[in-house]
Amino acid sequence: MARSSGFREAKGDLRLESVTKSFGDFTAVDDLDLVVPRGSFFALLGPSGCGKTTTLRMVAGLEQPSAGNIFIGETDLTGSRPYERPVNTVFQSYALFPHLTIRDNVAFGPKRRGDRNAMTLADETLQLVQVDHLASRKPAQLSGGQQQRVALARALVNRPEVLLLDEPLGALDLKLRRQLQVELKRIQTEVGLTFIHVTHDQEEAMTMADTVAVMNHGRIEQMGRPADMYDLPLTSFVANFVGRSNLGVGQVVDRDGDNLVAEVQGTKVKVPLARANAKDGTVMFGVRPEKVRVLRSAPEGGGDDVKGTVLDVSFTGVATEYLVRLPSGTVWSCYEQNLDVDPIDLRPGDDVWISWDPAHAFTVAADEAEARAAEEATA
Amino acid sequence: MSALAHVGQAGGGGPTDPAPAQERAGRSWLPYLLLLPGALWLFVFFVIPLLQLFTVSLQSQFPGYPGYYYRDVNFSNYLRALTDFAPQFGRSLLFAGLATFFAFCLAYPLAYAMAFKAGRWRNVMLIAVIAPFFTSFILRTVAWRQILADEGPVASTLNALHLLPGGHITETWAAVVAGLTYNFLPFMVLPIYASLERADHRVIEAGGDLYANGFTTFRTVTLPMSMPGVIAGTLLTFIPAAGDYVNADLLGADNTKMVGNVIESQFFRVLGGFPVAAALSFTLMALILAMVFVYVRRFGTEELL
Ligand SMILES: Nc1ncnc2c1ncn2[C@@H]1O[C@H](COP(=O)(O)OP(=O)(O)OP(=O)(O)O)[C@@H](O)[C@H]1O
Numbered sequence: 001m002a003r004s005s006g007f008r009e010a011k012g013d014l015r016l017e018s019v020t021k022s023f024g025d026f027t028a029v030d031d032l033d034l035v036v037p038r039g040s041f042f043a044l045l046g047p048s049g050c051g052k053t054t055t056l057r058m059v060a061g062l063e064q065p066s067a068g069n070i071f072i073g074e075t076d077l078t079g080s081r082p083y084e085r086p087v088n089t090v091f092q093s094y095a096l097f098p099h100l101t102i103r104d105n106v107a108f109g110p111k112r113r114g115d116r117n118a119m120t121l122a123d124e125t126l127q128l129v130q131v132d133h134l135a136s137r138k139p140a141q142l143s144g145g146q147q148q149r150v151a152l153a154r155a156l157v158n159r160p161e162v163l164l165l166d167e168p169l170g171a172l173d174l175k176l177r178r179q180l181q182v183e184l185k186r187i188q189t190e191v192g193l194t195f196i197h198v199t200h201d202q203e204e205a206m207t208m209a210d211t212v213a214v215m216n217h218g219r220i221e222q223m224g225r226p227a228d229m230y231d232l233p234l235t236s237f238v239a240n241f242v243g244r245s246n247l248g249v250g251q252v253v254d255r256d257g258d259n260l261v262a263e264v265q266g267t268k269v270k271v272p273l274a275r276a277n278a279k280d281g282t283v284m285f286g287v288r289p290e291k292v293r294v295l296r297s298a299p300e301g302g303g304d305d306v307k308g309t310v311l312d313v314s315f316t317g318v319a320t321e322y323l324v325r326l327p328s329g330t331v332w333s334c335y336e337q338n339l340d341v342d343p344i345d346l347r348p349g350d351d352v353w354i355s356w357d358p359a360h361a362f363t364v365a366a367d368e369a370e371a372r373a374a375e376e377a378t379a
Numbered sequence: 380m381s382a383l384a385h386v387g388q389a390g391g392g393g394p395t396d397p398a399p400a401q402e403r404a405g406r407s408w409l410p411y412l413l414l415l416p417g418a419l420w421l422f423v424f425f426v427i428p429l430l431q432l433f434t435v436s437l438q439s440q441f442p443g444y445p446g447y448y449y450r451d452v453n454f455s456n457y458l459r460a461l462t463d464f465a466p467q468f469g470r471s472l473l474f475a476g477l478a479t480f481f482a483f484c485l486a487y488p489l490a491y492a493m494a495f496k497a498g499r500w501r502n503v504m505l506i507a508v509i510a511p512f513f514t515s516f517i518l519r520t521v522a523w524r525q526i527l528a529d530e531g532p533v534a535s536t537l538n539a540l541h542l543l544p545g546g547h548i549t550e551t552w553a554a555v556v557a558g559l560t561y562n563f564l565p566f567m568v569l570p571i572y573a574s575l576e577r578a579d580h581r582v583i584e585a586g587g588d589l590y591a592n593g594f595t596t597f598r599t600v601t602l603p604m605s606m607p608g609v610i611a612g613t614l615l616t617f618i619p620a621a622g623d624y625v626n627a628d629l630l631g632a633d634n635t636k637m638v639g640n641v642i643e644s645q646f647f648r649v650l651g652g653f654p655v656a657a658a659l660s661f662t663l664m665a666l667i668l669a670m671v672f673v674y675v676r677r678f679g680t681e682e683l684l
């Protein structure tokens with residue numbers, strides 16, 4: 001077959017400008033703006049149904065946006081067909097060609113583009129993902145993990161400008177998943193392509209990506225480096241979707257130098273202004289569980305603290321999780337690293353003080369429903 | 380029917396289960412028990428009559444007593460079947476081949492539309508394909524004979540416009556092929572539809588994602604994935620069409636007779652025709668078996684392109 005006629009060479013960052021996709025009355029992707037720098041590993045993280053696949057399909061050209069534009073570098077790809085784009089997809093279900101051998105599956109793309117070395121390229125790529133010994137088999141004769149590697153090879157062999165991975169590890173067991181995460185990262189570093197990795201596993205996104213975007217209801221809630229996002233969530237959804245947070249709704253009552261003072265369930269707490277994403281009126285206050293200390297007696301010196309009662313203790317080896325009921329009735333979780341030779345020996349019913357450094361606290365706009373939704377989505 | 384077995388196993392993309400672990404020894408008779416009723420049925424109603432037919436095909440006639448035979452090993456019946464009735468054999472294969480071809484040409488787009496484009500009309504179309512089975516095949520063919528008859532609406536209109544060269548539609552080979560095509564069309568549509576419907580849409584999308592345009596994706600992905608259905612459909616059309624005599628009888632003329640017609644007349648209308656009719660039946664069966672074997676060996680495997 002002749003070279004696909006309309007193929008567009010485009011190089012550069014992937015840019016989505018005000019991209020919207022509606023299905024009837026339902027808006028699956030809502031006015032999305034996104035820049036993915038060339039050569040970066042970008043993770044799109046979000047709960048089921050938030051529009052991740054729809055976003056990828058629009059980048060691949062399998063779906064056209066209802067509004068907005070998609071660029072790679074300066075080339076506007078909006079409206080072009082999938083086969084015209086320098087973009088390849090690793091499908092969630094692998095979608096290997098069942099009637100072709102593994103080698104022919106991988107050589108499919110290069111052949112369509114008229115590459116004479118299609119077979120050699122296929123063999124090299126199969127070697128890269130370490131399934132070259134299966135080259136003459138059919139997809140049905142491979143295990144899930146092997147099929148996943150072939151799906152990756154089939155996309156990778158084309159050296160696309162942007163590689164889209166739609167939950168490629170979703171169907172695998174934990175061990176294989178971890179192993180393939182490491183390999184994916186290695187391959188990305190080796191070949192230097194732009195990877196967009198969709199997942200609803202926050203740990204996967206955090207460990208692999210340079211940049212993580214958290215998506216919810218068709219919008220991006222927050223985007224940034226994994227560590228930054230974990231350290232300072234900007235919405236109640238992110239606070240509970242990327243790791244967990246102890247959250248409480250309260251009122252801003254005062255300012256104290258660089259700090260904001262809020263009254264949360266009867267306790268006055270401080271939050272650095274730089275970490276306060278909501279600064280007035282009703283806000284949602286939060287601290288990460290591992291930033292909270294559990295103490296037998298009232299702490300001395302700086303920091304905010306509350307008295308409470310131990311509800312439950314679970315020992316997980318590296319750490320111990322305490323569930324502490326506060327006077328207001330809310331239950332906080334606190335992770336204590338098991339560093340001390342003599343750990344504090346607490347039992348349910350014991351009275352304790354919990355304390356944290358205000359430098360770790362944050363506030364976000366109060367939205368308990370979203371916080372709960374995030375908690376349920378990651379349960 | 381290795382072809383049909385093939386239909387069952389092809390198509391799926393998932394990993395196949397490893398062979399099930401050995402059954403416990405005490406239960407190994409169960410599959411045979413389940414096979415028993417079917418096997419008995421086939422033995423009584425298929426194997427025995429077949430053997431009977433085979434012995435008939437080797438019988439000789441009592442000289443001077445037309446209609447009476449004695450047991451013999453007389454292969455001249457086969458010689459007669461092949462020499463005297465070669466034109467009918469040729470026509471059977473030709474007509475069945477043409478009908479299969481036309482049925483394929485009609486069925487594939489229809490099945491494709493049903494599987495991919497019909498949306499909520501899919502079930503309506505499916506019923507429309509199956510609906511003809513609610514009336515008898517012979518009645519429908521009789522109806523076609525009336526529709527296509529010289530004084531019928533089609534032929535008279537075409538004649539009035541001087542568009543019908545021979546003046547007739549019925550009693551031509553075209554009418555026979557059209558009848559065969561019509562009658563066996565559902566057998567072509569349904570397996571193709573089933574294989575297309577089962578095909579993973581993501582796999583077809585993957586073709587587009589990997590630089591194949593619409594037509595190339597069809598040629599290299601969709602069509603090969605539907606091959607099991609195409610093979611099943613062509614077999615289900617060709618085999619009964621090659622042995623059919625109703626269409627040639629009702630829509631054709633003497634010069635469009637097929638093997639089925641000869642067998643029928645040798646059995647029921649010609650005194651002393653039994654052995655030849657039986658030999659014709661066996662020859663037809665062997666011929667079709669051989670062709671199906673070659674066909675499935677050639678196309679039943681994966682690659683067509
Ligand atoms: N073709 C379609 N027609 C109508 N609605 C659709 C269509 N495709 C997707 N949707 C809807 O758009 C929303 C987003 O779907 P999408 O597949 O992008 O979710 P996702 O984030 O990939 O979820 P998951 O993690 O479960 O794969 C869903 O609510 C879905 O029902």
Ligand SMILES: [Mg+2]
Binds near residue numbers: 052053
């Ligand atoms: Mg999805």
